[in-house]
Amino acid sequence: xxxxxxxxxxxxxxxxxxxxxxxxxxxxxxxxxxxxxxxxxxxxxxxxxxxxxxxxxxxxxxxxxxxxxxxxxxxxxxxxxxxxxxxxxxxxxxxxxxxxxxxxxxxxxxxxxxxxxxxxxxxxxxxxxxxxxxxxxxxxxxxxxxxxxxxxxxxxxxxxxxxxxxxxxxxxxxxxxxxxxxxxxxxxxxxxxxxxxxxxxxxxxxxxxxxxxxxxxxxxxxxxxxxxxxxxxxxxxxxxxxxxxxxxxxxxxxxxxxxxxxxxxxxxxxxxxxxxxxxxxxxxxxxxxxxx
Amino acid sequence: xxxxxxxxxxxxxxxxxxxxxxxxxxxxxxxxxxxxxxxxxxxxxxxxxxxxxxxxxxxxxxxxxxxxxxxxxxxxxxxxxxxxxxxxxxxxxxxxxxxxxxxxxxxxxxxxxxxxxxxxxxxxxxxxxxxxxxxxxxxxxxxxxxxxxxxxxxxxxxxxxxxxxxxxxxxxxxxxxxxxxxxxxxxxxxxxxxxxxxxxxxxxxxxxxxxxxxxxxxxxxxxxxxxxxxxxxxxxxxxxxxxxxxxxxxxxxxxxxxxxxxxxxxxxxxxxxxxxxxxxxxxxxxxxxxxxxxxxxxxxxxxxxxxxxxxxxxxxxxxxxxxxxxxxxxxxxxxxxxxxxxxxxxxxxxxxxxxxxxxxxxxxxxxxxxxxxxxxxxxxxxxxxxxxxxxxxxxxxxxxxxxxxxxxxxxxxxxxxxxxxxxxxxxxxxxxxxx
Numbered sequence: 255x256x257x258x259x260x261x262x263x264x265x266x267x268x269x270x271x272x273x274x275x276x277x278x279x280x281x282x283x284x285x286x287x288x289x290x291x292x293x294x295x296x297x298x299x300x301x302x303x304x305x306x307x308x309x310x311x312x313x314x315x316x317x318x319x320x321x322x323x324x325x326x327x328x329x330x331x332x333x334x335x336x337x338x339x340x341x342x343x344x345x346x347x348x349x350x351x352x353x354x355x356x357x358x359x360x361x362x363x364x365x366x367x368x369x370x371x372x373x374x375x376x377x378x379x380x381x382x383x384x385x386x387x388x389x390x391x392x393x394x395x396x397x398x399x400x401x402x403x404x405x406x407x408x409x410x411x412x413x414x415x416x417x418x419x420x421x422x423x424x425x426x427x428x429x430x431x432x433x434x435x436x437x438x439x440x441x442x443x444x445x446x447x448x449x450x451x452x453x454x455x456x457x458x459x460x461x462x463x464x465x466x467x468x469x470x471x472x473x474x475x476x477x478x479x480x481x482x483x484x485x486x487x488x489x490x491x492x493x494x495x496x497x498x499x500x501x502x503x504x505x506x507x508x509x510x511x512x513x514x515x516x517x518x519x520x521x522x523x524x525x526x527x528x529x530x531x532x533x534x535x536x537x538x539x540x541x542x543x544x545x546x
Numbered sequence: 547x548x549x550x551x552x553x554x555x556x557x558x559x560x561x562x563x564x565x566x567x568x569x570x571x572x573x574x575x576x577x578x579x580x581x582x583x584x585x586x587x588x589x590x591x592x593x594x595x596x597x598x599x600x601x602x603x604x605x606x607x608x609x610x611x612x613x614x615x616x617x618x619x620x621x622x623x624x625x626x627x628x629x630x631x632x633x634x635x636x637x638x639x640x641x642x643x644x645x646x647x648x649x650x651x652x653x654x655x656x657x658x659x660x661x662x663x664x665x666x667x668x669x670x671x672x673x674x675x676x677x678x679x680x681x682x683x684x685x686x687x688x689x690x691x692x693x694x695x696x697x698x699x700x701x702x703x704x705x706x707x708x709x710x711x712x713x714x715x716x717x718x719x720x721x722x723x724x725x726x727x728x729x730x731x732x733x734x735x736x737x738x739x740x741x742x743x744x745x746x747x748x749x750x751x752x753x754x755x756x757x758x759x760x761x762x763x764x765x766x767x768x769x770x771x772x773x774x775x776x777x778x779x780x781x782x783x784x785x786x787x788x789x790x791x792x793x794x795x796x797x798x799x800x801x802x803x804x805x806x807x808x809x810x811x812x813x814x815x816x817x818x819x820x821x822x823x824x825x826x827x828x829x830x831x832x833x834x835x836x837x838x839x840x841x842x843x844x845x846x847x848x849x850x851x852x853x854x855x856x857x858x859x860x861x862x863x864x865x866x867x868x869x870x871x872x873x874x875x876x877x878x879x880x881x882x883x884x885x886x887x888x889x890x891x892x893x894x895x896x897x898x899x900x901x902x903x904x905x906x907x908x909x910x911x912x913x914x915x916x917x918x919x920x921x922x923x924x925x926x927x928x929x930x931x932x933x934x935x936x937x938x939x940x941x942x943x944x945x946x947x948x949x950x951x952x953x954x955x956x957x958x959x960x961x962x963x964x965x966x967x968x969x970x971x972x973x974x975x976x977x978x979x980x981x
Contacts, residue, residue: 295653295657295952296631296632296634296635297631297634297635297653297654297657297659298635298657316960379806380806380813381803381806381807382803382807382813382816382817382822383813383816396802396803396805396806397806398746398805398806399745399746399802399803399804399805399806399807400805401805401967401969484746484806485746485747487746487805487806487963488745488746488805488806488963488967489805489960489963489964489966489967489969490960490963490964501956502953502956504628505952505955505956506952506953506955506956506957507631507952507953508953
C-alpha cells in the first residue's frame with residue numbers, strides 16, 4: 255500500500271483538469287443537447303419545442319447534403335494527406351542539413367493563421383484577378399466558382415494547410431525510432447524500401463492512428479478556412495455541416511436547430527475517435543519497440 | 547529538488563494558472579461596455595469615412611450635455627448582428643444602436659427590447675418634419691416609430707461604364723427591361739461581360755430579384771410575402787419575375803465567373819471600372835467605393851448611373867426604389883442611461899454640422915431641405931440624383947434580407963444563390979420558399 259501510494263498521486267491532483275474539462279467541455283455539451291430540444295432566437299429564454307428540431311433535421315435535405323460533403327472532405331483529406339505527410343515526415347526526420355532547411359520551408363503553413371491561408375488562396379485562385387488567370391492551362395478553370403471543381407479546390411487548400419502539421423508528427427515519431435534497429439536491419443541485408451515498410455511504417459503505427467483521429471475529428475469541426483475561402487459557395491457546393499450549423503445559428507438566429515446539428519456533429523466526432531482507437535487497439539498502449 | 551517535490555510544484559503552478567484563466571473568463575466582455583451606468587453606449591457600424599463624423603457629433607453633444615455623456619463603439623459589418631443579438635439580453639447591451647429598420651428591427655420590437663419614440667416625435671413635431679416621410683417609414687412598426695435616420699439613404703442604382711457602353715453602341719441607361727436585354731446582347735457580341743455581379747455574396751443577386759418583383763407586381767407582392775398574406779412566395783408574380791431573371795441569367799448577362807466574384811474585396815467594382823463589364827447593379831455606396839478604389843475612372847466621368855429599368859405592362863411604378871432605406875438609431879428599453887440616449891437621438895441627428903459633415907462626405911441624409919446643400923457640394927449631380935429619386939419614389943422597399951425574419955432571409959439567400967448557378971428553376975425557387 256505504502257509503495258503504491260508513493261507511485262500514484264492523490265485523487266485531488268485531478269481537480270484542476272476535471273474542473274477545466276467540466277466547465278469547458280461537459281457543460282457546453284449538456285447545454286447544446288438541452289438547446290436542441292428548444293426554440294431560441296436569442297431573445298429571452300429558450301422555449302421547449304419537444305422533438306421538433308429533430309424531426310426537422312431528419313427531413314432537411316440541406317443537412318444530408320452538408321453531412322455528405324463533410325464525409326467527402328473527411329475521406330478525401332485522409333487519403334490525400336496521410337501519404338504525403340508520412341513520406342515528407344520520414345524524409346524530414348533525416349539529419350542532413352538540406353533536409354532541415356527544406357523542412358522548415360515545408361512547415362511554413364503551420365505558422366500562418368487560417369484566415370491568412372484562406373485569403374491567400376482566394377487571391378491566387380480568383381477567376382478575374384487571380385494568379386492562376388495569368389498561367390496557361392490553369393486559366394481555363396474557375397477554381398472557386400465552378401461547383402464541380404470547387405470541392406477539390408477546397409480539399410487542396412486544406413491539404414496545403416494541414417499536411418505540415420501532420421508531417422511534424424511523423425517527423426518527431428520517426429526520429430524516435432532507435433537507429434540500432436536500422437543498423438541491425440542493414441546487417442541483415444534489408445534495403446531502403448524494405449526498411450521503410452518493415453521497420454518505419456510498423457513503428458509509426460500509433461502516430462498514424464493519432465494523426466488519423468486528429469484528421470477525422472478535425473474535419474468534423476473545420477469550417478473557418480471554408481467560411482473565408484468560399485463561404486460554402488458557390489451556392490451550397492462547399493457548405494459542410496459545421497458551416498451550415500453556423501449559418502443556421504448566427505445568420506438565421508435559430509439557435510435551437512443549430513444546436514441539433516451541433517449534437518449530430520458531436521456524436522459523429524466522438525464516435526469516430528472512439529471507433530478508430532478501438533478498432534486499431536490503440537487503447538492497449540503497448541510498447542512497439544520490443545526489447546528496448 | 548527531488549522529483550516528488552518538483553511534481554508538487556508543477557501541480558500547484560498549473561492550478562494557479564488554471565484558476566487565473568477561469569477567473570479571467572468570468573469577467574470577459576468589453577471593458578467599456580454599457581451597463582456601467584456612466585456614458586450611454588452608442589453602437590454603430592465601422593466606416594472609415596463616417597465614424598469620425600459620428601464621433602465629432604458625439605463630442606459636440608458631450609461638451610454641452612447636462613444629462614450625461616454618450617460614447618461611440620463601432621463594429622464590423624458581418625459580426626455586428628451577432629454581437630447585437632447576444633448582447634441585447636445582457637448587461638453589456640448598448641443604449642443606442644445602429645440598425646436597418648424593417649423586419650430586422652421588428653424582431654427586437656416584438657421581443658420588447660426597443661423604446662417607442664412616438665411620444666418624443668409627438669412632443670417635437672419639428673423633429674418628425676425634419677426627415678423625409680418615405681425614409682422615416684423604414685423604422686415605423688405597427689404605427690409606432692422605433693428609430694430615427696442617422697446616415698444617408700442607400701437606394702440601389704444601375705451603374706454603368708460609359709466608355710464600355712459607347713464602344714458597344716449603347717447610349718446611357720436602359721429605360722425598359724427589353725432595352726436592357728438588347729444592351730446585354732450588344733455587349734456580349736463585343737465579348738464583354740454585360741453585367742458585373744459579385745455572386746459570391748448572395749445579397750448582390752438579391753437586388754435583381756427585388757427590383758424585378760417590384761417592377762412586375764408592385765410593392766404589395768413583397769409586403770404580402772413579408773406579412774405571410776395572399777399565399778406569400780406562391781403569388782404568381784414571384785414566378786413571373788424569377789422566370790424573367792432566369793432568361794437574363796441564361797442569356798449570359800452575368801458571364802461565367804460571377805459565382806466567385808466578391809464585393810467586399812472590390813471584385814465587381816473593379817471589373818466595372820476596368821471595363822470588363824458594362825453594368826453593375828449596386829447600392830448608392832458604390833459611388834463612394836469607386837471614388838476610393840478607382841478615382842481616375844470616376845473623375846474621367848465614365849461612371850454612369852440610372853434607375854432600374856421599367857417592365858412594360860408591369861404593375862410597379864418605375865420610381866419605386868429598393869435598397870437600404872437608411873440606417874437608424876434605436877434606443878433599448880432597458881437602457882440605464884436613457885436620458886442621455888434620448889437627448890442625443892433627439893438633438894444630434896438633425897444638427898446642422900452633423901448633416902453638413904455627412905453631405906460633404908457624399909452621404910445623402912434624408913433631411914428635408916438638404917437638397918440645396920447637396921447641389922452646392924462635391925459630386926452634386928450624383929447626390930442630387932439620389933435625393934430626388936428618394937424624395938420622388940412612390941415606394942422605397944427595404945432590402946428583403948433586412949426586412950424578412952432572419953431564418954427566412956438566410957434560406958432565401960441560399961436558394962437564390964442556387965438559382966443563379968442554374969441549379970434551381972424558377973418553379974423550384976418558389977416551391978422551396980413557399981414550403
